Amino acid sequence: MKSQTEVQNLIRKNFKDLSKYEVKKIQDFKRNDFVCEANVKLADELGVNESFYRTDFDKNGFTDLLIIGDDFSCYGGMDESCSFRPIVLLNFGNEKYKIVNISQNFDDYYTPKIVSKNGQNLLEIYRTRIKDWENKITYKNPQKQILAYKFDDFIEYNSNNQNYIPIQKIEFSTSGCYGTCPVFDLEINQNQDAKFIAKQFNFNKELETWSDKNEGTFQTKIKDKDFNTLIKLLAYIDFPQLENNYSVNWTDDQTVELKIIYSSGKIKTISDYGASGSYGLKKVYKLLFDLRQNQNWKKIDEK
Structure with a gap:
């Protein structure tokens, strides 16, 4: 996958519920929405300015994709889409793929970023923290979560793999x-x-x-x-x-x-x-x- 259009066509072809999925950068979400605008600013600060990124989350030797996009599952005023849905496409070879939803809630705005830690490719999820809604003021430091692909899903990363709780x-x-x-x-x-x-x-x-x-x-x-x-x-x-x-x-x-x-x-x-x-x-x-x-x-x- 070399282009945004190729990634978009791959998703639409293989996943019926994403037949309208539009791959685009966070900066392309130009909505009159304070949280959306704050997320664009956050993405700029973090250097997340592409519509998709390549890595191997499950260590199977095939290239997976972190994809930013809009699935058009929500419509607001003036028939404008209000959905923001980054996803991960897992690649198992032989044109076998799986989509993993990485949004915690359905109205979730955030900036995802790939990082590597202890030999594992992980997802960092950043969310703007709102200090004052009326005056559109945010806290300086965003909320950050680190997710690992474990148990066939993305969950909070735990560096202690020896946990045992009877x-x-x-x-x-x-x-x-x-x-x-x-x-x-x-x-x-x-x-x-x-x-x-x-x-x-x-x-x-x-x-x-x-x-x-x-x-x-x-x-x-x-x-x-x-x-x-x-x-x-x-x-x-x-x-x-x-x-x-x-x-x-x-x-x-x-x-x-x-x-x-x-x-x-x-x-x-x-x-x-x-x-x-x-x-x-x-x-x-x-x-x-x-x-x-x-x-x-x-x-x-x-x-």
Whole structure:
């Protein structure tokens, strides 16, 4: 890939949901939006002035791309696009590709930059910190996160790869939202026995009528590979050090509650409105949501 047009055509050809994706520099987002304008200034300061960059994030020997662009999934006033969506295109050879979304939230403006640390290619994510919205004043130093490609996604980089945190039990529950967010409770203990209480919207993606009756209670033993991935991910993100509460800045979303009993009775509880507390937590939530569909659940009688 040598040109912006070649990269854009590759994305549109291989990914139907990105058929309108426009590859362009951060400086080409000329919107009457304070956060957008601040992000352009930040990109200039960081020297991020290209529409795509080459590297190898997963160390498979093929060139991956960090791409800046607009997927036209959002429209504002005067039919102007309000979407900003940098992505990473992973290359597996033989024209096999994967798109990884690196935005933490859907209305996220930030500047991504490739860095190398300890022999690994990483992503630095910079976000402008707003000090005064009315007078359009920002803090001097932006927020910075460092992300590594681990567990098939980009999550916060941890230089300590020897983390081990003995986990005795995981409890996970979700609330409803303005829509059909899956509502369920999930429990997994250290011998991989699990209980899944499906309440609403777990088995049908179509709009359903709300009912007070649960969809069922199920049990299984979590598959070794899925259980080990979950435990290793929780250790890698160093979950005891995370905040206890997270919240997005919009309404009508879902709240998830994660409770982990570990190290002979210690308890970590995380409440996350919007389920976007961190990159690592978003990956944990995805794995837990996926367990509803990728395990051999057996329905049990409800007492």
